[in-house]
Amino acid sequence: MKKQNKNLDKAINALKNEAVPTSPPQEVIDATLQKLGETGYEPQAGVIKERIKITERIKAMKTFTKLAAAAALILIAVFTITLLDRTVTPAYAIEQTIEAMKNIVTVHFFATDWQDREMETWIKVNPETGENDYHYLNEPERGQISISSPEITHFYHPKENKVRIVEGQALRSDIRFGRFIEDIVDKVIEPENGELQVIKEHDPNTGEEVIVLWAESPNYEMEAFIDPETKLPIKMNFARATPGQIIKSVDEIYYNEPLPEGLFDFEIPDGAEVIREQRLWPVIDDPKYGICAEGITKDEARVKIIKEFWGHVINKDFESAHMLLPVASIERFKEVFGELGKLGGVVELISIGEPFEKANINFGILTPVQVRFSDGTILELYQITHFRRIDGKLSCVLAGEGQKSKRIE
């Protein structure tokens, strides 16, 4: 093996050390610029005016707020002076956004998910805690309306006249809208040694200054464009996000609009099918579900749980299948994979592909799995395997699907 490794290393060195011209010929550069022009680029002079690293400032501010109560009075005085100071200078300061977000009562925004599907959201924020207490989420392309309160969440599928009910606030978010900056620093930036920057850019078309907050860590990257007047974010883009976050970009945001009457009240429509489900997070870390992964590699465990799951489904043993994939109800299994499903029951597990990770799913790895239904249809699904260590023992569970399944035949 050493010899083959040596051959490979020699080949790497050979390729790496091959002499290559240092610059492209001028005609290649000219042709490229011409091609860029044909593709819609118009030369404009854009510059980043200023880039300020502020992570340390936020950290320092947060540490300061954790001091004893006596010191808090001093802090308030200092902070007030800072804010007063901002009123006499047009310069932007991150504290202005932090303060402005504390006064948010409602948020209404239009966003796009990771599959580029549009959605509309209303959030009722508790200004005292900054928590997102009530959610309304309409995803027309997905055919789902979700209404969530601290007590209960309803997922309504209008086309099928079906309601799924989950106890508690199922539209969870680690980031509270009313404490957006503080939570990003606390939960994303600090634990991963990331950074937060204020970037001031100059838009040559309008002559206006553009303020961008940029947060970056190994598992998170977000830019928020700040309204120079209100200091509130008016647009956000995520390259990587916290686990379970379905939003890729927030395209339009409106703050403190009056809530439409009855927005968060949900009544089960006449004749609707009602399914009660368990919440994702408690069940995927419940040791009674899943399989033990001790003494085998994670890859072996991944393949084992997928094989066992489909073995149960093919044998119509949906109770056992549910013990491996607890986030969906047994009724849902029967509906999708059982004989009563549109495609008939699953009759064969064809293949288990190579695992991969997805930027917005940090709680597991995705595996492409192909299964054949009794009508001959072949479907490729992307199952999530979630590994957890409970009482020192490694185990895994299937935690749903990470992206839309596709029909192969």
Place this chain on the structure above:
Amino acid sequence: MQVIDWRIIVKKHGPIVWQTAYRLLGNDADAADCFQETFVSALKVSQRENVRNFSALLVRLATMRAIDKLRQRFSSSQACADTADLAAVPSANPSPVQQAQTHELAERLRKALTQLPPQEAQVFCLRYLNDMSYRQIAKELGIKANTAGVLLHRAREKLRKFFEVSR
């Protein structure tokens, strides 16, 4: 929207894009196509999202395009040795025999890279040919650093076997 002066971007990052493409493709014609496609792809990326690190983005795109081109090259029936533009590569003063052996090894590695899944090939090239760290690779590909490590390990294993079989 991010405002970008592409003349500056091409001038500043052109050399690294050219070297990345040329190293993998080994000839002017393919490297020129790859160079152009890389910048056009980067333009499209910049129209969708703000780009903070053009150098890393362009290297990743150039690597991806170059591997695609290599795949096309080796899947066609043309003899791979004929496509290498040897005259364009300046001599580094080794003996003719050594030079031929080195060139053959490099060419075998190019061919072997086409046998890998695209993401593994990309991670391998970014790590070994462009000296990017796991974290930089992970950031560019939108994966975790340890995943980059796993992909790299798999790529090495497959390439090792390739060199074992094709000796």
